[in-house]
Amino acid sequence: MTSDPRAVPPPQRTLPAMLQRQASLFGSRPLLRIAGRQWTHADAAAAAATRAGALAQHGVARGDRIAVMCGNRIEFLDTFLGAGWLGASVVPVNTASMGPQIEYFLANSEAKLLVIEAGFLDRLATADLARTALREVWVVGDAQAEAPWTPPAGVRVSAYPSGAQALPPAAVQPGDPLAILYTSGTTGPAKGVICPQAQYFWWGVNSAEVLGVGRDDVLCTTLPLFHINALNTFAQAALTGAEVVFESRFSASGFWPSMRANGATVVYLLGAMVPILLAQPEGEGERNHRVRTGLGPGVPAAAGQAFKARTGVALLEGYGSTETNFAIATAPDSPRGGVMGWLRPGFQACVADEDDVPLPPGEAGELLLRADEPYAFASGYFHMPEKTVEAWRNLWFHTGDRVVRDADGAFRFVDRIKDAIRRRGENISSFEVEQVLLSHPGVASCAVYPVRSELAEDEVMAALVAREGVAIDPAELARFCEGRLPYFAVPRYIDLLPDLPRTENGKVQKFKLRERGVGPQTWDGRPVKAG
Structure with a gap:
C-alpha cells in the first residue's frame, strides 16, 4: 500500500x-x-x-x-x-x-x-x-x-x-x-x-502539501467543525499519519498557552484572528512553542509580517472555497507576499470578464477555476439546478471573486462580486439579513451591505426606511435581530434614511451605500459577541 x-x-x-x-x-x-x-x-x-x-x-x-x-x-x-x-x-x-x-x-x-x-x-x-x-x-x-x-x-x-x-x-x-x-x-x-x-480526499491532499504536513506533526485548530476548514484538517492528519487537536473555540488570551500545551506544530487562523492576537500584550509565550507554520487566508500583509516578527511563525496564504479546493497558495519560499498565491498542480484558473472572455495579466476580473481530477470540486447545489448551471457555466466554476493575475502568475484578491459579507470567518447572506429586517413591523425597505472594520474584515451595515408614521429605535431593532439571526449576522451599523438610492427600474444601488459608509449619523451597536 x-x-x-x-x-x-x-x-x-x-x-x-x-x-x-x-x-x-x-x-x-x-x-x-x-x-x-x-x-x-x-x-x-x-x-x-x-x-x-x-x-x-x-x-x-x-x-x-x-x-x-x-x-x-x-x-x-x-x-x-x-x-x-x-x-x-x-x-x-x-x-x-x-x-x-x-x-x-x-x-x-x-x-x-x-x-x-x-x-x-x-x-x-x-x-x-x-x-x-x-x-x-x-x-x-x-x-x-x-x-x-x-x-x-x-x-x-x-x-x-x-x-x-x-x-x-x-x-x-x-x-x-x-x-x-x-x-x-x-x-x-x-x-x-x-x-x-473525492473532494474531501483532495482537500486533505492539497492542504497537507501546502503546509508540508508529515507524520510527526501535531495540527491544532480552534475553528469549528461545521466548516470545511476544520473538517479538512482531520483529512490532513488521516492521510499523513499526523495528529490533530480540536479546541472548543478561539481565545485571544488562551491561544498560545493552548498551542504550547498541545505541542502544536501547525496552526490554522482566519484573517481577523491575527490582528486580534497582535492586540494582546507581547509575551514570552509567543516564542516559546513548537509551531513551525500556519495557514492564514485573508490575513493583511502588514499583520502577517508583524505576526512573523513576534512569533516566528510565517503564515501561508491561499484560496479555496466550499465549492472548490485548495487551488491557489503561497509557499514558505514564495518570492513575495501580499498575494493569494500561485496556481497549484491539478487546477486551472482564468481571470475573465462578464462574458467569460479571458483577461490579460494586470486586469481585474472574475476568478474562474476548474480541476483536472474528477470530483475534486463540489458537484453542484442541492435542489438548485439553475444555480448549479449558473455557477458552473462554460465548464468553469465562477467564484464570484474579483482578482488580478500579475505577470509572475501570482493572484491578488481585489473584492467580491457577489453580494455577500464575510465576518469572523462566516459568510453572511445580505438577503437573509434583509428578510429578517423586513419582518419588523416598522421597516418599510432596507439594504444590507459590508463596510470594513478595524480588524480588516467586513462589518454588517443596514440602511433602513421606516414605515410612515413609525419611529425606529436602532437598538431595539438590533435586539429584534438577535433572536432571529446568528450573532455574527446582526447588523453592527444602522442608518435611518428617507429613501434608498435606486436605479430607474427600482433596484437598490448598494454601491452608493457602500461608498457612503459609516457617518456621524450612523448608529453603532458594536460587534455582537457569541455566548
Missing part, C-alpha cells in the same frame, strides 16, 4: 478507503484529541463502522442526509465518519443558527435525522419541524438539564446512541455525496454545496 496520497487510485478516493488505508499504515499512532477524548488512526475506522451500524439501526440508509448541530466534540466526527462509511451525507449546521435557519437547512436537505447538542435544543422551539422530513433527534449531552423541549408529533427524541454492531463499509464511489455544506446565498436563500467523497 502506497504512503503517497497522490498515488491512491481514483476508486479509493473515498472516506471509507481513506480510513482503512490510515488504519493499515498508521495503526496505533495517535490521530485525534478533542474535548478530552482520544483516537488512534485505527480507532477512527472502528468508530466509523460502529456509528454506521447505529445509523442503520435507526433507519438511516445510503443516500440519506443527517444534520449535525454540535460544537467541536467527538460526536461530530463520529457521525461524519459513520455517515461516510454508510454512504449517507452529513449536513453540518452552524451552531449560531437560530430557529428559522435550522428549519431551512432541515427542509432543504430533507434530513431524516438531527444530531444536536443539548444546549441548542431550545432553538428548535422556533422552527416548524412539520415542514421538514425530520423523523428523529439524537441529543448529545443532558437534554433535561440543558434545555427542556417538547418535540412535535412524529419526531422521536433520544440520547446519542453509545454503541452498535459494526458494519462493513458501503461500496461508495468517489462522486457520491459525503456532505452538504451550506454557504450563504448572495441574492437568495443559502445554497447547499454537494461535496463528493
Whole structure:
C-alpha cells in the first residue's frame, strides 16, 4: 500500500478507503484529541463502522442526509465518519443558527435525522419541524438539564446512541455525496454545496502539501467543525499519519498557552484572528512553542509580517472555497507576499470578464477555476439546478471573486462580486439579513451591505426606511435581530434614511451605500459577541 496520497487510485478516493488505508499504515499512532477524548488512526475506522451500524439501526440508509448541530466534540466526527462509511451525507449546521435557519437547512436537505447538542435544543422551539422530513433527534449531552423541549408529533427524541454492531463499509464511489455544506446565498436563500467523497480526499491532499504536513506533526485548530476548514484538517492528519487537536473555540488570551500545551506544530487562523492576537500584550509565550507554520487566508500583509516578527511563525496564504479546493497558495519560499498565491498542480484558473472572455495579466476580473481530477470540486447545489448551471457555466466554476493575475502568475484578491459579507470567518447572506429586517413591523425597505472594520474584515451595515408614521429605535431593532439571526449576522451599523438610492427600474444601488459608509449619523451597536 502506497504512503503517497497522490498515488491512491481514483476508486479509493473515498472516506471509507481513506480510513482503512490510515488504519493499515498508521495503526496505533495517535490521530485525534478533542474535548478530552482520544483516537488512534485505527480507532477512527472502528468508530466509523460502529456509528454506521447505529445509523442503520435507526433507519438511516445510503443516500440519506443527517444534520449535525454540535460544537467541536467527538460526536461530530463520529457521525461524519459513520455517515461516510454508510454512504449517507452529513449536513453540518452552524451552531449560531437560530430557529428559522435550522428549519431551512432541515427542509432543504430533507434530513431524516438531527444530531444536536443539548444546549441548542431550545432553538428548535422556533422552527416548524412539520415542514421538514425530520423523523428523529439524537441529543448529545443532558437534554433535561440543558434545555427542556417538547418535540412535535412524529419526531422521536433520544440520547446519542453509545454503541452498535459494526458494519462493513458501503461500496461508495468517489462522486457520491459525503456532505452538504451550506454557504450563504448572495441574492437568495443559502445554497447547499454537494461535496463528493473525492473532494474531501483532495482537500486533505492539497492542504497537507501546502503546509508540508508529515507524520510527526501535531495540527491544532480552534475553528469549528461545521466548516470545511476544520473538517479538512482531520483529512490532513488521516492521510499523513499526523495528529490533530480540536479546541472548543478561539481565545485571544488562551491561544498560545493552548498551542504550547498541545505541542502544536501547525496552526490554522482566519484573517481577523491575527490582528486580534497582535492586540494582546507581547509575551514570552509567543516564542516559546513548537509551531513551525500556519495557514492564514485573508490575513493583511502588514499583520502577517508583524505576526512573523513576534512569533516566528510565517503564515501561508491561499484560496479555496466550499465549492472548490485548495487551488491557489503561497509557499514558505514564495518570492513575495501580499498575494493569494500561485496556481497549484491539478487546477486551472482564468481571470475573465462578464462574458467569460479571458483577461490579460494586470486586469481585474472574475476568478474562474476548474480541476483536472474528477470530483475534486463540489458537484453542484442541492435542489438548485439553475444555480448549479449558473455557477458552473462554460465548464468553469465562477467564484464570484474579483482578482488580478500579475505577470509572475501570482493572484491578488481585489473584492467580491457577489453580494455577500464575510465576518469572523462566516459568510453572511445580505438577503437573509434583509428578510429578517423586513419582518419588523416598522421597516418599510432596507439594504444590507459590508463596510470594513478595524480588524480588516467586513462589518454588517443596514440602511433602513421606516414605515410612515413609525419611529425606529436602532437598538431595539438590533435586539429584534438577535433572536432571529446568528450573532455574527446582526447588523453592527444602522442608518435611518428617507429613501434608498435606486436605479430607474427600482433596484437598490448598494454601491452608493457602500461608498457612503459609516457617518456621524450612523448608529453603532458594536460587534455582537457569541455566548
